[in-house]
Amino acid sequence: MSSSQVYLKKARYGKDKVKVMKVYRDGKWQTCVELTVALTLEGDIETSYTEADNSVVVTTDTCKNTVYIMAKRSANVDNIEVFAQEITEHVLKQYKHIHVAHVQIIKHKWSRMLIDGELHPHSFVRDGEDVQTTHVIHHRDGNKITIESGLKNLLVLKTTGSAFHSFYRDEYTTLPEVWDRIFSTSVDATWRFESTKPSVLRHQVNFPEVHASVKKITMDTFAKDDSASVQATLYKMQQQILRDNKSVAEIDYALPNKHYFGVDMSKFKIDNTDKNLDVFQPVADPSGLITATTARKPAAKL
Numbered sequence: 001m002s003s004s005q006v007y008l009k010k011a012r013y014g015k016d017k018v019k020v021m022k023v024y025r026d027g028k029w030q031t032c033v034e035l036t037v038a039l040t041l042e043g044d045i046e047t048s049y050t051e052a053d054n055s056v057v058v059t060t061d062t063c064k065n066t067v068y069i070m071a072k073r074s075a076n077v078d079n080i081e082v083f084a085q086e087i088t089e090h091v092l093k094q095y096k097h098i099h100v101a102h103v104q105i106i107k108h109k110w111s112r113m114l115i116d117g118e119l120h121p122h123s124f125v126r127d128g129e130d131v132q133t134t135h136v137i138h139h140r141d142g143n144k145i146t147i148e149s150g151l152k153n154l155l156v157l158k159t160t161g162s163a164f165h166s167f168y169r170d171e172y173t174t175l176p177e178v179w180d181r182i183f184s185t186s187v188d189a190t191w192r193f194e195s196t197k198p199s200v201l202r203h204q205v206n207f208p209e210v211h212a213s214v215k216k217i218t219m220d221t222f223a224k225d226d227s228a229s230v231q232a233t234l235y236k237m238q239q240q241i242l243r244d245n246k247s248v249a250e251i252d253y254a255l256p257n258k259h260y261f262g263v264d265m266s267k268f269k270i271d272n273t274d275k276n277l278d279v280f281q282p283v284a285d286p287s288g289l290i291t292a293t294t295a296r297k298p299a300a301k302l
């Protein structure tokens with residue numbers, strides 16, 4: 001194939017995995033926020049790939065510096081969707097040949113310690129590996145912003161209140177029906193916001209409240225639902241999230257079904273079945289993987 005038949009179709013570059021910790025101080029009370037940030041850029045940058053023209057390259061090192069300087073100036077590092085928009089706005093203002101700025105943020109958990117029954121003013125604990133995420137894409141054209149936020153790695157388990165039966169059977173099916181089983185999953189939820197107007201997104205959506213609501217509904221539904229399947233429980237979670245969060249346009253879930261199988265003890269003449277089933281083998285893989293997206297129907301036209 002001659003080189004005239006190929007062209008640079010897409011290009012985007014920047015700095016990934018920029019780790020930043022910000023401490024806010026209010027008298028003796030301190031708060032900390034730890035983020036992993038990626039800032040990547042699109043625009044009139046083709047010649048850096050096609051002609052070795054570095055004059056159009058805002059260096060990835062500059063991208064890293066930008067994250068740190070914006071963290072220094074910002075009062076909103078904790079509110080990752082707003083902090084991400086502060087960065088994209090700065091980038092589009094500063095670099096006229098950059099037309100799309102992407103900021104992806106992972107917010108790690110630091111929860112205030114409870115010491116002698118009281119919240120401690122400056123000590124924190126990592127009490128879970130679940131993280132909040134966001135991906136803000138800011139287009140110079142029309143000043144359009146899209147925001148996709150997420151809750152990842154929320155590991156949950158219930159020891160009863162979950163069944164799986166009446167499924168499709170054929171000559172390939174060996175799975176027994178169960179009316180009581182362990183249900184465990186690591187929740188991976190991603191939701192997109194309705195509006196594309198920056199002013200609305202930035203100032204009228206309470207992003208931390210949406211994160212908190214998604215987490216609460218996920219856990220409430222998981223605990224309370226008499227689960228007929230991962231699929232049915234997942235859809236209940238998504239429906240409730242869209243009902244309670246008007247700013248959310250649609251939500252995806254990816255739920256691995258982390259299997260716990262009863263150990264066969266029949267060779268030892270020990271009954272570990274049905275009512276006597278209480279020893280399980282956690283099976284890391286393979287796992288089921290149940291995914292779905294739930295969205296709002298467009299409003300009916302009158």
Ligand SMILES: O=c1[nH]c(=O)c2[nH]c(=O)[nH]c2[nH]1
Pocket residue numbers: 164175228229230231257288
């Ligand atoms: O909730 C479930 N959904 C499935 O689709 C499935 N498939 C399976 O083997 N176990 C389960 N459990």
